[in-house]
Amino acid sequence: MTRKLTTLAFVAIVFAALSNGRPSVALASGTGGCTQASIAGSFGFSYNGVGILPTGPVPIAALGRFHLDSAGNVSGSETNSLAGVAAFQTVTGTIAVHSDCSALLVANVYQGGQLVRMSVVRLQYENNANDVQGIFTKVTLPDNSTLPVVITITGKRTSDS
DSSP states (O other), rough: OHHHHHHHHHHHHHHHHTTOOOOOOOOOTSSOOOOOHHEEEEEEEEEEEEETTEEEEEEEEEEEEEOOOOOSSSEEEEEEETTTEEEEEEEEEEEOOOOSSSSEEEEEETTTTTEEEEEEEEEEETTTTTTTEEEEEEEOTTSOOOOOOOEEEEEEEOOOO
């Protein structure tokens, strides 16, 4: 009986914590919301999570930088580790930003000049668009197969230009 009550209390606490609603988002300064221009700049980032391969789950992590221009074009690079094997990769893509400071990144990732994946990432800019968090929603390989992943990303503005 005590075990059931403890489990129920834990579930109730988790549910209450998750039900408090979406965290408040600090919008870009003076705009009343985010725009492509207000989030433009350079960011450092890291991500980590798990890829689900046919042979089982493998850890994924990376760190890098990206630059976003006011038209929504992204370019950058990362050092990526998949199951402990590190590789340098370059990134190009686009970000579509919404006035609530959410955004959608569609990125092509290359290694040695060859496309290795296309990633779709849901982003949320916060703290006057100086911080960004996100989650990968889709990873497509060059053969058009998808790789199931659970990956979260965090980043911080390094410059406005």
